[in-house]
Amino acid sequence: MSTNAIAALGLGVVGLGRAFMLTLPSILADKRIRLAGAVDPRVEAREEFASRFSAPAYETLSEMLNNSAVELVYVASPHQLHREHALAALAAGRHVLIEKPVALSLDDSRAIINAADHNNRHVAVGPSHSFDPQIAMALEIIKSGKYGALRMIRANYDTDFMYRPRRAEELTTKTGGGVIFSQAVHHIDIVRLLAGGKTRRVTALTGNWDKARPSEGAYMALLEFENGVTANLTYSGYAHYDGDESAGWMGELGQRKDPSEYGAARRKLRTVKNPEEETALKAMRGFGLGELPRDPDGNEHFGELMLSLDHADIRIGPEKIRIYGDEAVTTLPVEPLAAGRRHVMDAIWQMVRENHLPVQNARWGHATLEVCHAILKSAQGGNWQPLKEQVAVPGYPIENK
Amino acid sequence: MSTNAIAALGLGVVGLGRAFMLTLPSILADKRIRLAGAVDPRVEAREEFASRFSAPAYETLSEMLNNSAVELVYVASPHQLHREHALAALAAGRHVLIEKPVALSLDDSRAIINAADHNNRHVAVGPSHSFDPQIAMALEIIKSGKYGALRMIRANYDTDFMYRPRRAEELTTKTGGGVIFSQAVHHIDIVRLLAGGKTRRVTALTGNWDKARPSEGAYMALLEFENGVTANLTYSGYAHYDGDESAGWMGELGQRKDPSEYGAARRKLRTVKNPEEETALKAMRGFGLGELPRDPDGNEHFGELMLSLDHADIRIGPEKIRIYGDEAVTTLPVEPLAAGRRHVMDAIWQMVRENHLPVQNARWGHATLEVCHAILKSAQGGNWQPLKEQVAVPGYPIENK
Numbered sequence: 001m002s003t004n005a006i007a008a009l010g011l012g013v014v015g016l017g018r019a020f021m022l023t024l025p026s027i028l029a030d031k032r033i034r035l036a037g038a039v040d041p042r043v044e045a046r047e048e049f050a051s052r053f054s055a056p057a058y059e060t061l062s063e064m065l066n067n068s069a070v071e072l073v074y075v076a077s078p079h080q081l082h083r084e085h086a087l088a089a090l091a092a093g094r095h096v097l098i099e100k101p102v103a104l105s106l107d108d109s110r111a112i113i114n115a116a117d118h119n120n121r122h123v124a125v126g127p128s129h130s131f132d133p134q135i136a137m138a139l140e141i142i143k144s145g146k147y148g149a150l151r152m153i154r155a156n157y158d159t160d161f162m163y164r165p166r167r168a169e170e171l172t173t174k175t176g177g178g179v180i181f182s183q184a185v186h187h188i189d190i191v192r193l194l195a196g197g198k199t200r201r202v203t204a205l206t207g208n209w210d211k212a213r214p215s216e217g218a219y220m221a222l223l224e225f226e227n228g229v230t231a232n233l234t235y236s237g238y239a240h241y242d243g244d245e246s247a248g249w250m251g252e253l254g255q256r257k258d259p260s261e262y263g264a265a266r267r268k269l270r271t272v273k274n275p276e277e278e279t280a281l282k283a284m285r286g287f288g289l290g291e292l293p294r295d296p297d298g299n300e301h302f303g304e305l306m307l308s309l310d311h312a313d314i315r316i317g318p319e320k321i322r323i324y325g326d327e328a329v330t331t332l333p334v335e336p337l338a339a340g341r342r343h344v345m346d347a348i349w350q351m352v353r354e355n356h357l358p359v360q361n362a363r364w365g366h367a368t369l370e371v372c373h374a375i376l377k378s379a380q381g382g383n384w385q386p387l388k389e390q391v392a393v394p395g396y397p398i399e400n401k
Numbered sequence: 402m403s404t405n406a407i408a409a410l411g412l413g414v415v416g417l418g419r420a421f422m423l424t425l426p427s428i429l430a431d432k433r434i435r436l437a438g439a440v441d442p443r444v445e446a447r448e449e450f451a452s453r454f455s456a457p458a459y460e461t462l463s464e465m466l467n468n469s470a471v472e473l474v475y476v477a478s479p480h481q482l483h484r485e486h487a488l489a490a491l492a493a494g495r496h497v498l499i500e501k502p503v504a505l506s507l508d509d510s511r512a513i514i515n516a517a518d519h520n521n522r523h524v525a526v527g528p529s530h531s532f533d534p535q536i537a538m539a540l541e542i543i544k545s546g547k548y549g550a551l552r553m554i555r556a557n558y559d560t561d562f563m564y565r566p567r568r569a570e571e572l573t574t575k576t577g578g579g580v581i582f583s584q585a586v587h588h589i590d591i592v593r594l595l596a597g598g599k600t601r602r603v604t605a606l607t608g609n610w611d612k613a614r615p616s617e618g619a620y621m622a623l624l625e626f627e628n629g630v631t632a633n634l635t636y637s638g639y640a641h642y643d644g645d646e647s648a649g650w651m652g653e654l655g656q657r658k659d660p661s662e663y664g665a666a667r668r669k670l671r672t673v674k675n676p677e678e679e680t681a682l683k684a685m686r687g688f689g690l691g692e693l694p695r696d697p698d699g700n701e702h703f704g705e706l707m708l709s710l711d712h713a714d715i716r717i718g719p720e721k722i723r724i725y726g727d728e729a730v731t732t733l734p735v736e737p738l739a740a741g742r743r744h745v746m747d748a749i750w751q752m753v754r755e756n757h758l759p760v761q762n763a764r765w766g767h768a769t770l771e772v773c774h775a776i777l778k779s780a781q782g783g784n785w786q787p788l789k790e791q792v793a794v795p796g797y798p799i800e801n802k
Contacts, residue, residue: 151610152619154635156555158707158714203604203785205623205631209552209711218553218709220633222606222621230606232621232635234555240725241707241714263728306559306642308619310610313559313642324641327664384604384783 009352010036012070012094014061014085015077016045016287019099022253022341023076023127025293029339032349036069045288061085065092072097072352078169079176083108086123090115095352097344100128100185102365104176106373106389109366116362122351124344124358125365129252129302130189131343134334138307138316139194143397147325148310153191153231157303159183159252160265161237162210162217165272165281171215173376178215179237180206180372186302187233188223188371193359194307195229196396199371199387206379209238221375226390235303243303250318252303254296254340298336363391410753411437413471413495415462415486416478417446417688420500423654424477424528426694427742433750437470446689462486466493473498473753479570480577484509487524491516496753498745501529501586503766505577507774507790510767517763523752525745525759526766530653530703531590532744535735539708539717540595544798548726549711554592554632558704560584560653561666562638563611563618566673566682572616574777579616580638581607581773587703588634589624589772594760595708596630597797600772600788607780610639622776627791636704644704651719653704655697655741699737764792 011033013020017040027033038049038057046057058064064073065088073089075082075098082103089096096116102125103109116123129135142150161179169175176182192199207218217238223231242257244250249257272278284290301318313324323330339345347358367390374385412434414421418441428434439450439458447458459465465474466489474490476483476499483504490497497517503526504510517524530536543551562580570576577583593600608619618639624632643658645651650658673679685691702719714725724731740746748759768791775786 149610151608151639152621152635152637154557154621201783203623205625207552207631207709209550220553220555220623220631222604222623224606230608230621232633234553234633236553236709236714238552238709239714240712240727241716241723242725262725262730266727308608308637308639310639311641313637313640315642322642324643324663326641326667329663382602382785384785 006353008032008034009349010034010069010071011074012037012064013074013076014039016040016049018285019076021287026339026341026345030345033345037064037067039064048288061088072348079104079181083111086112087115090119090121095121096123097348098125100125101181101369106370109369113362113366122357123362124347124351125360127341127344128189129186129300130193130360132300133337134316134318134321135190137321147312150229150307150309152308154306155187156234158236158239158241158243162213163265163269165278167279167282168275171213173215179235180216180375183235184219184372184375185368188368191231193393195225196227197393198226198390200224200226201384201386202371202374203378203384204375246304247301247317250298254298254300255294256297296340299334300340359393367391407754409433409435410750411435411470411472412475413438413465414475414477415440417441417450419686420477422688423694424742427740427746430740431746434746438465438468440465449689462489473749480505480582484512487513488516491520491522496523498525498749501526502582502770507771510770514763514767523758524763525748525752526761528742528745529590530587530701531594531761533701534738535717535719535722536591538722548713551630551708551710553709554595555707556588557635559637559640559642559644563614564666564670566679568680568683569676572614574616580636581617581776584636585620585773585776586769589769592632594794596626597628598794599627599791601625601627602785602787603772603775604779604785605776647705648702648718651699655699655701656695657698697741700735701741760794768792
């Protein structure tokens with residue numbers, strides 16, 4: 001039976017905020033997926049959703065779960081609500097796509113794993129930049145063995161993350177604020193995917209430099225994997241330098257940037273007088289108030305990424321992969337996806353229609369979350385943290401040394 | 402009394418190898434310094450030195466120390482001989498310039514400190530890339546306080562260090578081989594200088610990936626300083642990617658590179674049949690056999706270097722410093738030094754003639770060596786290593802938080 005002959009997958013979204021906004025274009029571009037419902041506390045978001053997509057919008061998730069057209073629930077609510085929303089959807093027999101991080105605590109992510117098992121439903125965790133097409137290309141190059149063993153990964157990204165408009169909980173670590181749960185989670189997903197998935201131990205230093213926005217805004221982390229691969233992550237969300245410059249001014253979400261807009265985030269934030277105004281500014285970036293992101297110019301990415309293998313260094317960018325080999329340099333173009341998050345749509349389609357669980361499933365997301373918590377613990381306590389609940393990338397070469 | 406009225410400083414060099422070759426142009430370009438003697442076991446090097454510089458060349462250091470024209474001994478011998486040569490020179494009442502690392506063991510560097518104190522002579526440790534003019538400029542910017550506190554340093558460099566011709570001991574860690582003693586020492590000197598000097602603790606992972614050249618060829622290290630500054634160092638000496646590309650193809654020693662010479666080090670090494678041939682190839686890079694380095698096109702450097710301060714990120718290159726501030730980006734040109742290692746010549750002149758000890762003195766070199774050993778210990782044992790013999794940069798802001 002061809003794909004076209006199967007009915008489009010009914011997706012119901014919980015949370016019409018910024019995360020949904022960023023994924024919406026990829027949903028709309030994909031004929032395999034249709035918006036079947038939405039949940040949001042904001043009436044203007046519900047009205048906009050209902051009128052634009054001719055689909056029902058609800059005030060509560062339990063209402064949406066009575067709608068049998070919703071086959072998969074996309075949990076795009078604030079981090080601290082992921083567990084509650086995922087468990088409700090799974091208990092109601094739905095498959096689930098959960099925004100990263102899968103949850104805030106490891107207890108929460110374990111509960112999601114158990115609920116998926118118990119209800120015999122699937123969970124994918126995404127979007128994350130581990131779905132970016134250049135990462136999949138790099139993984140295939142590594143797995144081919146053509147350049148010998150992967151040895152070391154260097155990843156760094158400089159952004160203005162801490163100066164984008166935030167709700168109060170996004171600036172409080174215990175409610176999932178700061179860059180570890182929102183940004184390190186991308187870095188960890190990427191390097192785990194490229195290194196085979198099983199992190200042995202991690203240590204980190206975090207930076208919490210701005211008393212007005214008191215959560216982790218920067219980190220430097222070393223990871224060692226069970227197969228001996230090592231990785232070094234550096235991230236500043238306080239940055240003035242824009243890490244997208246090194247990606248040819250391609251923005252994280254695939255829109256080409258105008259360098260003349262230097263310092264825009266800090267300038268805009270200075271117009272805000274109090275936390276209420278900032279929360280309102282953040283809401284303006286959500287569905288029903290903010291403008292949809294403009295069409296991407298290319299692939300998404302998460303900053304600089306360099307792999308060291310025995311017989312090549314590989315620099316991974318959103319537009320090209322440069323392979324510096326023993327003899328020569330080869331450049332592989334990375335074809336831009338028509339819809340930036342097409343690979344996430346592929347994953348949920350295959351999960352629901354073909355019973356194929358993606359690499360980035362609940363156990364994967366739990367393992368990535370374990371690394372996030374280990375980073376925080378290491379930065380507080382000063383020691384390397386062993387990891388115990390890591391999962392492997394299927395088909396990854398077992399012996400890498 | 403003006404500088405010109407004081408007699409030129411008589412410099413006697415021990416070891417006419419690669420290190421001397423690289424410093425020689427800066428010695429010759431400096432009217433304040435004159436070559437007063439040399440020591441080397443190779444007769445062809447001695448003959449070349451004597452005929453070219455009209456100065457005596459000796460088979461042993463004790464002979465040269467009978468020459469009263471030698472006021473300062475430049476210890477440019479292999480690492481494992483630094484202690485013996487420095488102690489002999491100090492005992493004979495000479496000031497000393499020692500190539501980095503100051504010595505191999507901390508016992509050795511302590512012995513050098515004690516001998517300098519006992520004989521009331523001065524020791525400088527260099528050249529190292531902490532003498533590069535852009536580093537001095539960056540330190541002045543930090544000390545000015547104009548951009549708030551320094552928070553984080555990211556430094557990385559990719560080179561073909563492990564595939565340059567080597568003597569056997571340069572590929573054996575216990576005799577000072579590998580990248581920790583030869584290359585990390587630059588990184589550590591640079592970040593210690595910029596961060597105030599007093600490292601609190603360090604952890605690292607090292608890579609030893611090529612069984613044919615069995616020493617550390619790569620490292621990733623996290624450093625935390627007593628004032629809270631953090632630093633992240635990444636280095637691969639196995640690299641295929643040339644880190645000088647990010648410096649506008651300016652080489653480490655200030656000569657502009659031709660990108661078409663890609664892979665030259667590995668190609669040349671493949672022509673070598675055995676360790677004896679490799680040792681001979683290495684000797685060809687020393688004085689009397691190899692060609693002098695061509696005149697520099699600009700300043701030396703040691704790879705990518707990014708500083709994060711409260712109110713700016715600062716990217717430091719050999720030709721320009723880019724300051725990404727709160728409002729705008731400022732570019733400061735770094736004037737090329739006529740002689741690449743002029744600042745080292747300044748340091749020894751001031752040390753001998755003006756009794757002014759440079760920052761990079763024996764205690765400084767000892768503290769940097771302490772970090773080198775802590776990196777090796779951490780990489781073997783897996784823990785963070787506390788540091789106990791660190792020294793501060795004079796005049797550095799005491800409170801940085």
